[in-house]
């Protein structure tokens with residue numbers, strides 16, 4: 602088992618390894634004296650993993666209650682959140698009890714926000730079960746729900762007291778969701794680690810997954826420790842996301858996953874920047890090889906003008922300027938601030 606410690610507004614450990622779920626109660630008991638634990642999960646994950654988690658929690662003396670909601674992004678809503686608050690109240694969850702997010706990023710974001718707001722704050726543990734949640738969303742304390750106006754618009758920074766990433770849970774993930782997480786994994790290599798990138802070039806991520814997750818988590822931990830509240834450097838985690846979100850929006854968030862959008866977004870922005878001499882020669886070709894090796898797409902037929910328009914609504918746009926992340930070399934990042942006109946020229950000329 603690997604243990605990575607995060608020193609943010611709260612200090613907590615991230616445990617990564619095989620077979621951790623069956624002992625989750627023991628690890629949680631080491632950091633919590635709560636009497637009750639409310640396990641929050643979606644229907645897919647509930648079917649696969651709740652029993653194991655609940656058994657382990659009960660064996661450590663936790664009284665367990667369980668809230669299950671339908672899987673999918675549409676559940677990251679105020680409706681689910683309100684139902685969860687009512688459930689917690691009906692089950693007499695107090696401020697000294699504990700919430701446990703068992704699932705992917707949707708479960709983690711929703712539970713983390715409920716934990717930040719219910720009774721003005723209850724501690725919570727993340728047990729991420731998707732690759733995206735293990736390398737990204739369970740680390741760093743961003744929690745949120747969606748509203749009609751957009752994704753993640755209501756949320757809080759709220760660090761968990763522990764993260765337990767059991768890599769065995771990834772065995773049941775669909776290929777689509779595995780590849781989705783790999784988009785973010787390649788991003789970590791691009792922005793911060795040539796060593797990770799080289800490992801990913803081999804294209805057999807599943808055989809090295811614990812090591813890959815560890816390296817991603819260490820990178821995210823370092824970035825979060827420098828900029829927990831996302832006022833500067835944390836933005837580098839958005840490499841490929843400005844165009845990625847535009848591509849997702851173009852397809853109305855259907856038929857393209859977030860990780861695929863990010864993969865294309867990284868390749869397109871890198872290709873444009875390389876032509877303009879802002880990225881070293883050959884970086885984009887290597888990036889594309891790495892994306893291909895991991896079953897990810899790298900090109901789009903969407904016209905550049907359309908990508909420009911769609912990315913302008915992106916929340917990374919600050920007033921009349923837009924900040925974009927480039928990787929001048931593999932493992933190195935740079936943030937460029939452009940006026941909207943400069944950004945249009947950058948993308949389309």
Ligand SMILES: NC(=O)c1ccc[n+]([C@@H]2O[C@H](COP(=O)([O-])OP(=O)(O)OC[C@H]3O[C@@H](n4cnc5c(N)ncnc54)[C@H](O)[C@@H]3O)[C@@H](O)[C@H]2O)c1
Nearest residue numbers: 645672673705706707708730731733734738743770773774
């Ligand atoms: N908080 C952050 O910093 C942060 C960062 C990135 C993404 N996010 C958020 O994360 C969410 C996406 O996360 P996600 O991709 O994990 O989505 P998700 O939670 O919807 O999980 C994806 C699918 O996989 C299923 N699943 C999860 N674990 C499984 C397992 N072990 N076996 C079989 N099926 C499993 C789920 O039921 C779901 O159908 C988005 O809402 C996004 O905004 C948050």
